[in-house]
Amino acid sequence: MPKFAANLSMMFTELPFLDRFEAAAKAGFKYVEYLFPYDYPKEQLKVKLQQNGLQQVLFNTAPGNVQAGEWGVSAIPGREADSQRDIDLALEYALALNCPNVHIMSGVVPPGENYAKYKQTFIDNVRYAADKFKPHGIKILLEALSPQVKPNYLTASQFQTLELVDLIDRDNVFVQLDYFHAQNVDGNLSRLTDALKGKFAHVQIASVPDRHEPDEGEINYQHIFAKLDEIGYDGWVGCEYNPRGNTEDGLKWFEQYK
Ligand SMILES: O=C(O)C(=O)[C@@H](O)CO
Ligand SMILES: [Mg+2]
Numbered sequence: 705m706p707k708f709a710a711n712l713s714m715m716f717t718e719l720p721f722l723d724r725f726e727a728a729a730k731a732g733f734k735y736v737e738y739l740f741p742y743d744y745p746k747e748q749l750k751v752k753l754q755q756n757g758l759q760q761v762l763f764n765t766a767p768g769n770v771q772a773g774e775w776g777v778s779a780i781p782g783r784e785a786d787s788q789r790d791i792d793l794a795l796e797y798a799l800a801l802n803c804p805n806v807h808i809m810s811g812v813v814p815p816g817e818n819y820a821k822y823k824q825t826f827i828d829n830v831r832y833a834a835d836k837f838k839p840h841g842i843k844i845l846l847e848a849l850s851p852q853v854k855p856n857y858l859t860a861s862q863f864q865t866l867e868l869v870d871l872i873d874r875d876n877v878f879v880q881l882d883y884f885h886a887q888n889v890d891g892n893l894s895r896l897t898d899a900l901k902g903k904f905a906h907v908q909i910a911s912v913p914d915r916h917e918p919d920e921g922e923i924n925y926q927h928i929f930a931k932l933d934e935i936g937y938d939g940w941v942g943c944e945y946n947p948r949g950n951t952e953d954g955l956k957w958f959e960q961y962k
Pocket of ligand 2: 882908944
């Protein structure tokens with residue numbers, strides 16, 4: 705049975721961020737993920753996790769200057785020092801929060817820029833991270849984002865991310881398989897899951913096309929969850945969706961998995 709993690713950046717947004725931990729625990733979650741921890745001291749987040757009996761399973765490196773259109777800097781040529789600073793900070797948080805996975809955000813490649821140069825920059829920066837995280841047993845995750853959500857992100861297809869994982873060639877670097885993006889770009893989700901078997905170490909879910917609860921839309925998540933069990937996937941499944949309304953009212957799908 706999948707181990708579900710509440711995504712506190714998207715769920716329970718009726719509440720201030722620090723109150724979402726308790727809400728997730730009360731709703732029956734044992735695991736949480738969220739985009740960025742950096743607005744809060746790590747000690748404060750650690751207490752929130754402990755108080756609510758939760759394990760943090762994922763967060764991301766810092767996004768850079770979001771107002772200026774950045775969504776990660778690790779692929780941007782000339783920003784290596786910023787990337788390494790973000791990776792070092794992520795490691796500090798991961799150690800303090802005992803978090804087993806960190807998603808390294810690549811960034812956007814503006815049209816007309818040299819794609820190969822961005823790709824190589826990302827490979828180099830992820831290798832830097834992989835070697836720093838390895839002694840601590842922390843996995844690095846790389847994600848493809850569909851153009852509907854983030855146009856011109858370094859990778860849109862799961863297969864582009866898989867190619868990067870192979871080129872980076874470190875045994876603690878994996879694909880973060882977000883089925884919402886995968887359906888938008890690649891489709892054929894059962895075969896895709898087989899093709900990525902052993903190469904992904906975290907999953908995220910949401911309905912397509914509306915990115916809501918996994919009980920509507922064009923993906924049959926009952927089938928996907930069975931498929932993940934069938935291939936022996938033992939990582940977490942992050943609920944990275946925008947609730948249709950009140951978060952708790954939308955959690956009927958989760959009843960059978962508590
Ligand atoms: O948008 C997603 O999907 C994510 O998983 C974020 O962490 C990065 O955009
Ligand atoms: Mg995702």
